[in-house]
Amino acid sequence: MSLRLSQLGEFGLIDLLRKYKGSGAGVIKGIGDDTAVVPLDAKRYLLLTTDMLMEGVHFERKTPPRLIGRKALACSISDIAAMGGRPRYALVSLGVPGSLSWAFVRDLYKGMDALARKFGVAVVGGDTVKSARLVINVALTGEVNKTDVVYRSGARPGDLIFVTGPVGKSLSTGWHLKFAPRVKQARYLVEHIKPTSMTDISDGLAADLGHILEESKVGAVLDEKKIPRRAGANLRQALYDGEDFELLFTVPRRKAALLRRNKFYLIGEIVPWSKGLLLRDKNQRLTKINIQGYTHF
Ligand SMILES: [Mg+2]
Known part of the structure; x- marks a missing residue:
């Protein structure tokens, strides 16, 4: 019988998914840090991260939509920061119930836009689907100098x-x-x-x-x-x-x-x-x- 995800836990699941990594040269860091790290140019790396927020887990329907939009982007910016990088470009995908009002979605985007402007992030695309519960996903890129990048893996006894x-x-x-x-x-x-x-x-x-x-x-x-x-x-x-x-x-x-x-x-x-x-x-x-x-x- 196949294991249920509740028995695996989040990190157990991630561990099992690690091996399905496709192919392609030059990955500096895949799963196992705050963002992925891939080549950009001679001096810099490109950082890639994505975060999904779901109604009932990360926010409630009664949460002001501006704050939901803000949080969706803020979580990803936080991961770019954790690598020592600067956030750049975002793709925003939404799963929305048909009953949701335009004003709600507009305000969600307004909240996200205000934070994006503050942190120099450009929202450059995304996708929308119909969904039973509100889901929002932000994929974000960032840039970091090769000499600045910080991983989770460098701590030493005495630090x-x-x-x-x-x-x-x-x-x-x-x-x-x-x-x-x-x-x-x-x-x-x-x-x-x-x-x-x-x-x-x-x-x-x-x-x-x-x-x-x-x-x-x-x-x-x-x-x-x-x-x-x-x-x-x-x-x-x-x-x-x-x-x-x-x-x-x-x-x-x-x-x-x-x-x-x-x-x-x-x-x-x-x-x-x-x-x-x-x-x-x-x-x-x-x-x-x-x-x-x-x-x-
Ligand atoms: Mg993180």
Whole structure:
């Protein structure tokens, strides 16, 4: 009998799909990072990412359409930022119920357009189909200098772990609809600090740090009292809620002093792979924690 997707989980499914990768020369990075990385020209790489949002999962019908459109693009811009890149061109596809009003779709596009203008993104095409539930997909390209690109795979024991802002309670506070993708911070980091690894927090601090640990083959110790939490968020919510869209990155210890002056939060350090993911509590006790955050199936 065939496995059900709910038994596989999102990442189990992605793992099984990895092998169906077609052919073609020159892929720098396929599945396994915030975006794909392919050749562009002598100095730059092209970044490719796509994000799908669905009614009832990522937003509700009562969510203001401007915010739905805004979020659909913002998630993809966040992934481009996580590679150290600049966003460029978007393709926007919609699945829409026939009962939806034109005004709703117009406002959705207005919300997206406002963010696109702010971040220098051109919407250049897309597709529409009839669908039982509202679905929106944004495919986005970006560009990054070859010398600037940051993967999830470069963290080394001794590196320090930073985050760009507070985490937890993103869904219940509406932050997930209003966040500003951290392109400027990412540009600062790649130009001045050269992080050894970076990702954005979409699945949850623990889960996304888990991606860095897995790709870099390292472990980590998080300092419970240093993790910045959104107002009202408890530790569990800060670790597992997700959709914060802050950047999570690692830097060699000798560069950390540069960051303390710049509103980046030091939350822990990278340790050898064999240690796994550990949490240091206020009494300096270490406990192993689960990386599992939000799962999609
Ligand atoms: Mg990401």
